[in-house]
Amino acid sequence: xxxxxxxxxxxxxxxxxxxxxxxxxxxxxxxxxxxxxxxxxxxxxxxxxxxxxxxxxxxxxxxxxxxxxxxxxxxxxxxxxxxxxxxxxxxxxxxxxxxxxxxxxxxxxxxxxxxxxxxxxxxxxxxxxxxxxxxxxxxxxxxxxxxxxxxxxxxxxxxxxxxxxxxxxxxxxxxxxxxxxxxxxxxxxxxxxxxxxxxxxxxxxxxxxxxxxxxxxxxxxxxxxxxxxxxxxxxx
Amino acid sequence: xxxxxxxxxxxxxxxxxxxxxxxxxxxxxxxxxxxxxxxxxxxxxxxxxxxxxxxxxxxxxxxxxxxxxxxxxxxxxxxxxxxxxxxxxxxxxxxxxxxxxxxxxxxxxxxxxxxxxxxxxxxxxxxxxxxxxxxxxxxxxxxxxxxxxxxxxxxxxxxxxxxxxxxxxxxxxxxxxxxxxxxxxxxxxxxxxxxxxxxxxxxxxxxxxxxxxxxxxxxxxxxxxxxxxxxxxxxx
Numbered sequence: 001x002x003x004x005x006x007x008x009x010x011x012x013x014x015x016x017x018x019x020x021x022x023x024x025x026x027x028x029x030x031x032x033x034x035x036x037x038x039x040x041x042x043x044x045x046x047x048x049x050x051x052x053x054x055x056x057x058x059x060x061x062x063x064x065x066x067x068x069x070x071x072x073x074x075x076x077x078x079x080x081x082x083x084x085x086x087x088x089x090x091x092x093x094x095x096x097x098x099x100x101x102x103x104x105x106x107x108x109x110x111x112x113x114x115x116x117x118x119x120x121x122x123x124x125x126x127x128x129x130x131x132x133x134x135x136x137x138x139x140x141x142x143x144x145x146x147x148x149x150x151x152x153x154x155x156x157x158x159x160x161x162x163x164x165x166x167x168x169x170x171x172x173x174x175x176x177x178x179x180x181x182x183x184x185x186x187x188x189x190x191x192x193x194x195x196x197x198x199x200x201x202x203x204x205x206x207x208x209x210x211x212x213x214x215x216x217x218x219x220x221x222x223x224x225x226x227x228x229x230x231x232x233x234x235x236x
Numbered sequence: 237x238x239x240x241x242x243x244x245x246x247x248x249x250x251x252x253x254x255x256x257x258x259x260x261x262x263x264x265x266x267x268x269x270x271x272x273x274x275x276x277x278x279x280x281x282x283x284x285x286x287x288x289x290x291x292x293x294x295x296x297x298x299x300x301x302x303x304x305x306x307x308x309x310x311x312x313x314x315x316x317x318x319x320x321x322x323x324x325x326x327x328x329x330x331x332x333x334x335x336x337x338x339x340x341x342x343x344x345x346x347x348x349x350x351x352x353x354x355x356x357x358x359x360x361x362x363x364x365x366x367x368x369x370x371x372x373x374x375x376x377x378x379x380x381x382x383x384x385x386x387x388x389x390x391x392x393x394x395x396x397x398x399x400x401x402x403x404x405x406x407x408x409x410x411x412x413x414x415x416x417x418x419x420x421x422x423x424x425x426x427x428x429x430x431x432x433x434x435x436x437x438x439x440x441x442x443x444x445x446x447x448x449x450x451x452x453x454x455x456x457x458x459x460x461x462x463x464x465x466x467x468x469x470x471x472x
Contacts, residue, residue: 035396036278036342036420039269070306106272109358110365119396122345122371129346131367135358160271160355184272 015059016231022060023098023150024052025105025139027067029085033131034116041106042184045069047156047201048104050223052077055102058231063098065091067105085111085136092139093146100152100234103140104180111136144175152233154178160185167206177233178207180226205229251295252467258296259334259386260288261341261375263303265321269367270352277342278420281305283392283437284340286459288313291338294467299334301327303341321347321372328375329382336388336470339376340416347372380411388469390414396421403442413469414443416462441465 026048028041049071052064056076064079065088073079080095082088085107092101110133120129140155155176159166160183167181182203202216203226214225262284264277285307288300292312300315301324309315316331318324321343328337346369356365376391391412395402396419403417417440438452439462450461 033275036394037344038276038278040274040276042272042274108273109356119394120345121402122374130369133366138358158272158355166357 016235017055018059020060020099020234021097022055022062022100022102022230023092023095024048024055024062024064024102025066025088025092025107026052026064027069028106029067029088029108029136030083031085031108031111031136032083032115033112034118034120036119039108039111039131041108043067043069043106043158045071046199047219047222049074050219051102051104051226052079054220054223054227055230058227063095065095065105067107084108085139089137089139089142092143096143096146096148096150098150100154100230101143101150102154102230103143104156105139106158107139108136109138110134138174140170140176141174149175152177152230154180154230157181158184164204164206164211167204171206171208178205180204181206252471253291253463254295256296256335256470257333258291258298258336258338258466259328259331260284260291260298260300260338261302261324261328261343262288262300263305264342265303265324265344265372266319267321267344267347267372268319268351269348270354270356272355275344275347275367277344279303279305279342279394281307282435283455283458285310286455287338287340287462288315290456290459290463291466294463299331301331301341303343320344321375325373325375325378328379332379332382332384332386334386336390336466337379337386338390338466339379340392341375342394343375344372345374346370374410376406376412377410385411388413388466390416390466393417394420400440400442400447403440407442407444414441416440417442 027045028043030038030040032038052062053074056062062077064077066079066081068083080091082091112131113134144153153176155174157167157170157179159181163181163183167179171179180203182201199219201219201222203214203222205212263281264279266274266276268274288298289310292298298313300313302315302317304319316327318327348367349370380389389412391410393403393406393415395417399417399419403415407415418437435454436452437455437458439450439458441448
C-alpha cells in the first residue's frame with residue numbers, strides 16, 4: 001500500500017482526481033414505523049461502496065454517507081452512518097460544497113407521517129392500522145437544484161420496467177448530469193438472484209449526450225469503469 | 237470437537253436433550269411492498285441463533301427457521317431460510333411434529349394486502365400512496381393451538397412498555413407454556429445501543445409458575461441459561 005501510494009504521488013496520471021472533493025450516498029434508508037418496525041428499500045450498498053473505493057483509488061477526497069448496510073466502510077473513504085432519508089440529506093448538505101455529488105443510495109420515497117413512540121399492538125376486535133405515508137425529501141433532486149450544486153451531479157436509478165425512459169425523465173426532473181440506470185427486476189437475467197444483494201450488475205449511462213450501455217460485469221468492475229467516466233467528466 | 241463429541245456420548249448427562257426434536261424460529265421477517273421495498277422488524281437473529289446453538293450443544297436435534305439475517309447459520313443446527321411470515325409458518329408446520337417449539341423470530345404482525353409487481357413510482361400531482369395492511373398469521377398462537385402442538389411451546393416477546401403484563405397476556409392468548417420477555421426500548425439501559433442488534437440482553441421468564449428474571453448478560457450466556465431451563469422442562 002505504501003509503495004502504491006508513493007508510486008501514485010510520483011505518477012499524477014494515476015491520480016486524476018487528486019484534490020477533487022466528492023460527496024456520495026450508498027445503501028438503503030430505513031424509515032421507522034415504531035420502535036421495532038421500519039420500511040426499507042432493498043440495497044446492499046455494494047455498488048455504491050465499490051464506487052466510493054474506486055474514486056478514492058483515483059485520488060479523490062471521498063465523503064460517503066451510508067444508510068444501514070452490513071458491509072465494511074470502504075478503504076480510503078470518509079464514511080458517515082445515517083438511517084433515514086432526512087438524516088441522509090442533512091449529512092449531504094453539511095458536506096457541501098463539493099466538486100461532484102454522486103447519489104447511489106436507494107432512498108425510501110416515503111415515510112410514515114405518524115411514527116409511534118411505543119410498539120404498535122395487535123388487538124382483537126380492533127381494525128388493522130393503515131400506514132399513512134408522506135413523501136421523503138428527494139436527495140438527488142434537492143442537490144441537483146441546490147444553491148451549492150456541485151459541478152457534476154450523478155444519480156442512480158433502480159428500475160423494474162422502462163429502464164431507459166424512466167432514467168431520461170429523471171435526468172431532467174432531478175437536475176442531474178448523468179443517471180446510471182439498472183434493471184433490478186427478477187427477470188433481468190443477472191446473477192442467480194438478480195442485481196440486488198448480488199455481486200454483478202449491468203448499467204446504462206443516460207446523459208444529455210445519449211445512452212451508453214456498459215457490459216454486464218462485477219460491481220467492482222462497473223465501479224472502476226464509472227470512476228474513470230467520472231474522472232473524465234471532472235477533468236475535461 | 238471430535239473429542240467433545242465422544243465425551244458427550246460417554247457422558248449422557250451432558251446431552252440431556254439427545255433424541256429431542258426442537259423446531260425454532262429466529263430473525264425478522266420481511267414483508268414486500270413492491271419489488272424494491274419491504275416492511276421489516278428490527279431483529280439481528282443473535283439471541284435466537286445463540287439459543288439454537290446452545291440447545292444443539294445439549295444434544296437436541298434443532299431445526300431453525302430463520303428470516304433474513306446477516307449472521308452465519310449456527311453450528312450443529314439444520315437451518316431453513318425464509319423471508320415472509322407466511323413462508324415461516326409454512327416451514328414450521330412442515331417440520332412438525334416436534335418435542336418443543338421455540339419462537340424467537342420478530343415476525344411482522346402485518347403485511348400489505350396489495351403487493352405491487354412493479355416498483356411504485358412517485359408522480360407529481362398524484363397523491364402519496366397509503367399502505368393498506370392485513371394481519372399476518374400469528375406463528376406462536378397457531379402452533380400453541382395446533383393439532384400437532386409440541387409438548388413444550390415457548391414464545392419470545394419484545395416489548396417497549398408494560399413488559400411483564402404484556403407477556404402474561406400473551407402466555408394465555410397464544411397457548412404458550414412460557415414467554416421470554418425483554419425490554420427493547422431505548423431506555424432499557426442495556427448496552428450502548430439497546431438490546432436490538434446489540435450483544436447483551438435481560439429477559440424475564442413468564443409462565444404459569446410466575447415470573448423469573450435473569451440477570452443482564454451476553455446473548456450467548458442468556459442462551460445457555462434458557463437452554464438449561466428448556467432441558468429441565470423437557471426431561472422432567
